[in-house]
């Protein structure tokens with residue numbers, strides 16, 4: 361079986377399929393995989409919590425509990441004082457039942473659990489097989505762990521966190537989580553990401569059944585454009601940003617600044633003359649052009665146009681409704697649709713989505729935050745499934761790349777590929793930061809980077825720039841940090 365990239369993310373079902381495929385291939389048995397998993401948990405407990413007075417292992421009825429019994433046995437063999445508690449006995453004839461039989465000590469009910477501050481709790485109640493809400497005895501036990509203030513080490517996932525969505529309102533905050541083979545979406549989506557604490561991903565000899573379609577976003581996922589030594593500014597591609605009115609020009613400037621610093625040869629702001637006067641007082645290397653009576657013609661007149669940013673601070677919904685489909689159908693440029701230009705299509709997105717399909721080959725990138733997402737895709741926003749599934753549904757419907765912003769930004773393509781971004785910090789939660797991001801996407805797309813890759817790379821670079829700029833950065837600082845980030849990763 362071919363192995364998959366280290367940054368691949370598997371859903372609960374994909375992980376279970378990998379487990380089955382590994383067992384069916386004859387390479388490893390279920391009990392052998394469980395032994396590996398439990399041994400990894402025991403090793404993490406010894407390495408991270410060596411001074412624990414006692415280790416309480418809470419076991420559920422499935423294989424997650426099975427891993428717990430294995431870890432308990434190995435820790436006890438190493439001389440650790442271990443107490444085991446079960447919610448229910450393991451499922452009959454399961455690997456977990458075998459593992460439980462090899463645990464020689466007592467098994468108490470969860471209500472016997474009395475953890476103390478110097479103890480360690482190993483949470484092996486539920487993992488990849490969990491859905492719905494936690495049973496009351498589990499909630500009570502987890503509250504006791506929290507109140508005792510002892511660290512919790514989660515097996516695979518903190519119990520109560522849904523591996524596919526990251527949802528998990530009753531889960532306890534864990535100090536660390538040991539997961540197996542590849543991460544689940546719930547390790548990276550909030551609140552799961554926070555609840556996991558430090559995540560350790562260990563190889564337990566599982567091999568994937570299918571090629572992945574979800575990844576943790578990072579440089580392994582895309583290749584940045586490189587400039588040939590003999591290039592010139594038009595060969596490097598050009599970005600156009602549509603400006604808002606005189607009293608709302610800042611957002612377009614921030615997009616243009618993000619675009620410019622992402623490597624294209626030129627960035628131009630187009631707007632009404634009174635808005636351009638304001639821009640002229642602020643900027644030097646960004647070009648300015650009047651929008652005129654025919655905005656499409658003004659765009660088409662730009663040499664080497666590769667991407668257009670439409671929306672930041674735009675204010676003019678009618679212009680967005682007219683221009684977005686025209687850009688997709690009548691130009692070759694990539695369209696990054698953000699902010700007001702997303703809201704402009706809230707009542708009737710079909711002309712946009714039709715144009716995205718007519719324009720072909722992933723020419724549209726939508727960059728909604730949660731509020732804009734709910735305006736454009738109200739039924740998807742209200743529906744079941746987490747942020748990853750919602751972003752995928754939106755991409756499928758729109759025919760464009762959907763970059764669903766937030767602390768756990770998800771980028772999804774109509775063909776099902778998706779990436780979860782995990783390097784961004786709260787430094788980005790500052791006005792105008794999304795405008796810079798839209799510009800970075802356009803800057804990369806103008807250099808012929810495909811839309812999905814451009815959106816993923818932009819989200820990651822934006823996150824790195826935010827880190828570098830520091831927790832009190834403003835949007836301009838995020839843009840200013842970009843050249844150093846590109847320099848560091850060799851772009």
Ligand SMILES: NC(=O)C1=CN([C@@H]2O[C@H](COP(=O)(O)OP(=O)(O)OC[C@H]3O[C@@H](n4cnc5c(N)ncnc54)[C@H](OP(=O)(O)O)[C@@H]3O)[C@@H](O)[C@H]2O)[C@@H](O)CC1
Nearest residue numbers: 379394397421422423424486487488489490491492493516
């Ligand atoms: N994949 C791999 O390669 C490997 C995986 N391994 C391990 O297996 C784990 C997955 O095991 P799993 O599939 O048995 O699921 P698990 O998380 O134990 O939960 C299932 C049990 O919980 C129950 N249950 C669910 N929701 C509930 C609720 N709301 N309230 C109450 N009950 C609920 C559910 O009940 P049922 O739905 O069947 O009635 C069932 O009894 C994985 O996380 C990892 O630790 C390793 O051993 C080695 C290799």
Ligand SMILES: Nc1ncnc2c1ncn2[C@@H]1O[C@H](COP(=O)(O)OP(=O)(O)O)[C@@H](O)[C@H]1O
Nearest residue numbers: 765766767784785786788789791792793794795
């Ligand atoms: N807590 C956070 N951690 C990481 N990134 C964040 C956080 N909050 C916001 N962001 C990112 O900051 C940007 C904010 O964009 P947006 O909401 O459009 O703001 P604006 O319209 O002011 O530019 C998005 O890229 C979003 O993903």
Ligand SMILES: [K+]
Nearest residue numbers: 483486517519
């Ligand atoms: K668990």
